[in-house]
Structures are given as C-alpha cells and as structure tokens.
Amino acid sequence: MDVDLFAGPGGLDRGAESLAASVPTMGIEWSADACETRRAAGLPTIHGDVRKYGPGDFPTARRLFGGPPCQTFSAAGSGAGRRELDTVLGLLKRMSARESIAADLARLDDERTGLVLEPMRWALEAADAGRPFDVIVLEQVPQVLPVWHGYTEALATEGYSVATGILRAEEFGVPQTRRRAVLIARRDGRAVLPAPTHRPYIKGMPQDADDSALFPGLAPWVAMDDVLDRPGPFTVVSNYGTGGDPKDRGRRTSREPSATVTGKISRSRVVGPGGEELPRFTMAEAGVLQSFPADYPWSGRDISQQIGNAVPPLLAAHILSAATGIPLSAGAALAA
Known part of the structure; x- marks a missing residue:
C-alpha cells in the first residue's frame, strides 16, 4: 500500500x-x-x-x-x-x-x-x-x-x-x-x-482558435461550459488574484476555464449575459471544476475549503x- x-x-x-x-x-x-x-x-x-x-x-x-x-x-x-x-x-x-x-x-x-x-x-x-x-x-x-x-x-x-x-x-x-x-x-x-x-489557456484566445501549429497534438483546454450542467452562457466574477481590490475583480466567461478554485469560491458571483445574478456555484460544481466527479460525497464541515485545498x-x-x-x-x- x-x-x-x-x-x-x-x-x-x-x-x-x-x-x-x-x-x-x-x-x-x-x-x-x-x-x-x-x-x-x-x-x-x-x-x-x-x-x-x-x-x-x-x-x-x-x-x-x-x-x-x-x-x-x-x-x-x-x-x-x-x-x-x-x-x-x-x-x-x-x-x-x-x-x-x-x-x-x-x-x-x-x-x-x-x-x-x-x-x-x-x-x-x-x-x-x-x-x-x-x-x-x-x-x-x-x-x-x-x-x-x-x-x-x-x-x-x-x-x-x-x-x-x-x-x-x-x-x-x-x-x-x-x-x-x-x-x-x-x-x-x-x-x-x-x-x-x-x-495552455491564453487570455483572449478562444477555445476553438486554430493554434494547432503552436501546440501540435494537444487538445483544446476544457471550459467551465464543458463540465457544468448550467443553461446558457455566464460570467464568473471573483476576487482571485486581485489582492482584494473590488475594482479589479477577475472575470472568466463560461467558455473559459475557471480561475483557481479556492476555499472562497462560494463568494464568486455568477452573472448572466444581461448582468443578472445567477445562482452561485454549488459545492458539487466547485468539485467538478477541480475534476472530482459530480457525485463525490463531500462530507463534514468547511467543504469549500476542502475543495480549494x-x-x-x-x-x-x-x-x-x-x-x-x-x-x-x-x-x-x-x-x-
């Protein structure tokens, strides 16, 4: 063992x-x-x-x-x-x-x-x-x-x-x-x-961009849309990498990979194409973004921190x- x-x-x-x-x-x-x-x-x-x-x-x-x-x-x-x-x-x-x-x-x-x-x-x-x-x-x-x-x-x-x-x-x-x-x-x-x-994810380069010459034989990176069962496009607004400055909140669309999942993922806002507030990520969804199965049996307390770590x-x-x-x-x- x-x-x-x-x-x-x-x-x-x-x-x-x-x-x-x-x-x-x-x-x-x-x-x-x-x-x-x-x-x-x-x-x-x-x-x-x-x-x-x-x-x-x-x-x-x-x-x-x-x-x-x-x-x-x-x-x-x-x-x-x-x-x-x-x-x-x-x-x-x-x-x-x-x-x-x-x-x-x-x-x-x-x-x-x-x-x-x-x-x-x-x-x-x-x-x-x-x-x-x-x-x-x-x-x-x-x-x-x-x-x-x-x-x-x-x-x-x-x-x-x-x-x-x-x-x-x-x-x-x-x-x-x-x-x-x-x-x-x-x-x-x-x-x-x-x-x-x-x-690799390159900011501003779409998932379906023809960059095969740069990265021969590699599949496109995986977007949030590819793994989450959510209708329609959305944008995630988070504090990750901003130093806590609310004017510099990070944004990722559903056609991009998530930013690093941390124990504070429940604070990230999810908004629709018109700026409307959508339900925030569930713990199961946060786990999926870490590549755990959707039905992983998260248990105990402080599950968001478990997932982030x-x-x-x-x-x-x-x-x-x-x-x-x-x-x-x-x-x-x-x-x-």
Whole structure:
C-alpha cells in the first residue's frame, strides 16, 4: 500500500485509482472533516498528524506521496514560509546530513512551515532502514519550488533521479487554471514530469482558435461550459488574484476555464449575459471544476475549503502516471 501524507479529501488518491494498475493508498490527514469525506468516498484513511508516524509504520509501502499545507507559502497566505525560506533550505541540508533539527523547527514563526520538510524525514528514515521508497511525488504552490530544488540535491545523494517544475492544471484537462510546483523522484528509472495533453489557456484566445501549429497534438483546454450542467452562457466574477481590490475583480466567461478554485469560491458571483445574478456555484460544481466527479460525497464541515485545498484528481493522475510508469486506465474519466 502506498502512503499519502497530508492527504486531504482524496484528490491524489482519486488520481491513483485511475491508473491501469493502481495500488491502494493509505492517506494520513489531520482534518476530521477531510477524513469524513475520504471515508465516505471509500478511501483508506488515518486521522492523525504525519509527524507522529513514519515509514516504519508502513513497512511494505514502496511509494510516498505528499502535498504539505500551503498556507504559509501561498500568495494568499500569511507569508511566514516565504520569509523563512532560507531557514527551511538550511534545515533541509542539515536533515540530509542526519543532523537533528527538532529545536529549530520549534522556533519557526508558524509550525505549518516546517511541515514541508516532513516528506524528507520519511524519505531519509526509509533509506536508513534499508527500505527506501521507489517513488516519491510531492506537490505544492509555486512558491515552494525552491524547496523542491533543495529536495533534489538531497535525494540525489540517496540514489534518486529527480524532476521538478511548475505544472498548469488546464494543460492536463482540468477545467481550471491552477499552477503547482511538482517533484517526482525515482530510484527505479529516470524521473520525468508528465507531458501536457491540452493547450495552455491564453487570455483572449478562444477555445476553438486554430493554434494547432503552436501546440501540435494537444487538445483544446476544457471550459467551465464543458463540465457544468448550467443553461446558457455566464460570467464568473471573483476576487482571485486581485489582492482584494473590488475594482479589479477577475472575470472568466463560461467558455473559459475557471480561475483557481479556492476555499472562497462560494463568494464568486455568477452573472448572466444581461448582468443578472445567477445562482452561485454549488459545492458539487466547485468539485467538478477541480475534476472530482459530480457525485463525490463531500462530507463534514468547511467543504469549500476542502475543495480549494485538494489536488485536482485529473492532474494527480497524470503526475502519478509519469512517476510510476503506469498508464492511465482506458476510459478513465474523473471530471463529470
């Protein structure tokens, strides 16, 4: 059984299920609400703190996945992680040298910042026990890419081939523009990031524009209209990327991908062609924009935050396929 750290409501695990030869994934998640959703979806789950577990608790696990909390690194978050980036990179080097960093972690401004180092602890403990993980997959907000570069150096000394980069969700069929920093590490082959299957969204360029010369062999990106069961055209008005300035609200039409789905998606207005107010997105619709099935059993409280924090399953599927060499199953369809 694989292990998924900071597993959330199941985005990465749903992606793993779409591989042609999937292996059950045990998700460790501290949020009781996300665990409630996971269990409703039938996903193996441990409700707990990843810091209280280690690879010794999962001696047969061959692959490690993880998406540490992003709140202190993201542009919308507190910024504590960005301010302490040099400290985090220094701690990473010391971990690789097998030095204890427990006291230093306790001195960080926000304890969530140190969680980005937990997958490295798991990787090193597994290696020291003589059972290194064959594959490691990590994802986070783009601001964490320098940390993944630090991981690259450390994991290379442990015998891994490592690939890192920024992936755009709409380039893998997700009806949403979302950028993620991804790390893939392998001991059993050369690590590579997945190749896009869809064209990148370019503001002002229609979905049906003849840009095949620019992006040969790629399908058009997926629009909100393609996945949501809503009559007629509409426009979504949101605060995403505006810094909270109401004069600079972002707008996307239904013939475009959604802006990044966040925990505040319920605040986004949906308006018709004449400017009339339409019903705002339901939680099921927000999940679909993340590429979850329309009938995904969202449970517990704060569902919008669960959805906003989740890894889009369709993006996860492509990442895991590239990491493991296992193709997607025929007819795998994660988005409604």
